Amino acid sequence: MKPILKSLSLFGICLSLSAASLFADVSIFSELKKSLEEKTKTFQMENGLRVLMMKREDSPTIAVYSKFLVGSADETPEIAGTAHLLEHMLFKGTKNIGTTDYEKEKPYLEQITVWGKRLDSLRIQELEMKSRGEEPSSEFKSRLEILQKRFSVLLELHRKFIISNEDNYIYSRNGGVGFNAYTSNDVTNYQILLPSNRLEIWAKLESDRLKNPILREYYTERDVVLEERRMRVENRGLGILREKYMDAAFSEEHPYRMPVIGYEKNLGFLDLEKTQTFFKKYYDPQRMVIAVVGSLDFDQTEKILRTYFGDLKKGTPQKQKKIPVGGFAGPKFVSVVHPSTPSKIIGFNKPAFPDPDDAVFSIIDTLLAEGDSGRLYKKLVIDEQIAQGVYCWNGDPGDRLSNLFSIYITNNQNADQKKVENLVQEELERLKTEPITSEELFKIKNQILAGYLRGLDDNGKLADVLSLYQLLYGDWKELLKGYEELDAVTPEDVQRVAKKYFVLENRTIAELNPPAKENTPSPK
Known part of the structure; x- marks a missing residue:
């Protein structure tokens, strides 16, 4: 039995279970558990942020994953899709990254917020009229058309300040690969694989993303996500079926009824200011875990992370939803x-x-x-x-x-x-x-x-x-x-x-x- 354990190292896995069951031999599972615990260290900062570090010396690299306890389960039907859209937006840069000159860019961003809200308001009015069987007046249509043209010009003027994917470029120059993210019903995750000696570059970029996020290109990215929904749901039978299935299987108050990507009817009208409020509420260090796995030094890693993330301000703790299975509601x-x-x-x-x-x-x-x-x-x-x-x-x-x-x-x-x-x-x-x-x-x-x-x-x-x-x-x-x-x-x-x-x-x-x-x- 002991030779099997050698091939079961979680730090260079080569698995063979033909001889006997791991479960059947308590000593093997205990040694496996002990090996994991010896190579893993956790700590919590004063602001509530938790960090998990695991040593694996098989290559001079580290994987860094940042998870936030926020997903579609934290939304209401009116703002469904916000967590996923926000994940997209946090790749758009900060006051320091993604812009040629933030101070010059700022007035354009402020005007985009004002005019984007007005345009959304008119578009919602138009939909409400049509839902009542009313045809918008020529005056209303003219006002909407003029606003759309002005807004398009404003977005075009703003583009001269944008440096697309600057963070990804910095990571690539420093050997980073797999820079990506995902949103689920439960969590939002950001990830990258880096050379071991590049952790501080990651810490500087990612702490800046949390302290100084700029949701630039919000309205164009909102359209991108809306098209993503059409491709993944409306154009795929299984996407529609799964959405209808979740809606039927869960009770009205259950957060899992809502799709991660949101609904077509509200995605195109998600409000920029409400999305910013959502970020402040849920991207809280108390709802955050950083995991660093690979070739690392515990003390040095902890020092770097405390330096860059220790001053994140914690917000008001959010109560965790508890939804019991309850009685069966019938077929x-x-x-x-x-x-x-x-x-x-x-x-x-x-x-x-x-x-x-x-x-x-x-x-x-x-x-x-x-x-x-x-x-x-x-x-x-x-x-x-x-x-x-x-x-x-x-x-x-x-x-x-x-x-x-x-x-x-x-x-x-x-x-x-x-x-x-x-x-x-x-x-x-x-x-x-x-x-x-x-x-x-x-x-x-x-x-x-x-x-x-x-x-x-x-x-x-x-x-x-x-x-x-x-x-x-x-x-x-x-x-x-x-x-x-x-x-x-x-x-x-x-x-x-x-x-x-x-x-x-x-x-x-x-x-x-x-x-x-x-x-x-x-x-x-």
């Missing part, structure tokens, strides 16, 4: 017609981690859809040949609040939707009546851990997952606790969870069908 069904591949989503409401039932759903996820041996994959794709693919998502769409266990099926073109539904339900019923064997459970636990370890084969992946656990649960070690809970799952737990949650009263079904073909008359 729900939504249907979408779109010229895309026919698809189906079947989901069940469930609690989030660290509820122990979440670990059981991870077992069920792998049992049903992991690889060719997954029960649903085997039945729907291989045996019945009724689907092209099937996968499960435990924790759909996030982990901060109660969420969903979702089953996504891409059907074959002429598949019977009802048959697909019945076959899925048969497998779920089987979980209630036929206990999973100990051998099958043993294999699944190994699969999950092996897959996880293989996924942590570079600095970036480690920084991403560790910073997420530190942010959401207050301690990255909750990740290890989660795997201990997974190891404790029994065949009886799988049966119990299946009986409790896989019931019609807790089921949401969303299906996508292509438009019906019109019958064309035969030629005479």
Whole structure:
């Protein structure tokens, strides 16, 4: 057993689980846990900002991930999409970066704010008139057209001050790669991979981004995000289907109903000043975690980060939303017609981690859809040949609040939707009546851990997952606790969870069908 441990180092992973289970040998998992803890150090600044540092000496590089506890779950329907738009805007520079001369640029920015608000107001009035069946007067149209032209000229005059992607250029000159970001329902993340001796350059740029952000090009970027939504949602059947599915599956007060990218009806009118207020409210050091993983010195790294981020001002703590799973609200069904591949989503409401039932759903996820041996994959794709693919998502769409266990099926073109539904339900019923064997459970636990370890084969992946656990649960070690809970799952737990949650009263079904073909008359 000991030679296996050598090949399992989280700091140069080469995994083989053919001999025995990590879960089965407590000493191996304990040594693995100890190795992680010895190479990781955390500290918290007086302003609440938390930092996680992990030493990995396999290459002279570091991955730096900054996460903020802000996502679509922190929005209201009226400002849906703000967190994602703000992520875009924070790449537009600061008072010091992205501009040829901020003092000369400033008057233009002020005028853009004033005139942009007026233009939005007129456009909203126009939409309201049309919604009432009223035709805007020629005077109104003329006023709107003049304002649009003046605003376009103002934006063009402002462009002479813009230096696009200056931060990315600085990083590239210093060996940085992978400078990027993402927004989810739960968090907003910023990331980069750098040579180890370039941490201070990162700290200077990123602290400036938080202290002196300038949301330049706001109105043009808002249009970019609106087009992104059209491409990702309106033009893709699965995008529409998933949005309708979330809306049906969650109660009205649940924040996960809203899409990260926002709604088409309000994206084009997101207010600049409200977006600035959103930034001040949620980009708070108390809601922030920095993870640095790679070849580093703990003391030197801490000194640099305290120097640049220690003076960030903390705001008023925001209460964390707690949405219980609650009672089952009855079966729900939504249907979408779109010229895309026919698809189906079947989901069940469930609690989030660290509820122990979440670990059981991870077992069920792998049992049903992991690889060719997954029960649903085997039945729907291989045996019945009724689907092209099937996968499960435990924790759909996030982990901060109660969420969903979702089953996504891409059907074959002429598949019977009802048959697909019945076959899925048969497998779920089987979980209630036929206990999973100990051998099958043993294999699944190994699969999950092996897959996880293989996924942590570079600095970036480690920084991403560790910073997420530190942010959401207050301690990255909750990740290890989660795997201990997974190891404790029994065949009886799988049966119990299946009986409790896989019931019609807790089921949401969303299906996508292509438009019906019109019958064309035969030629005479």
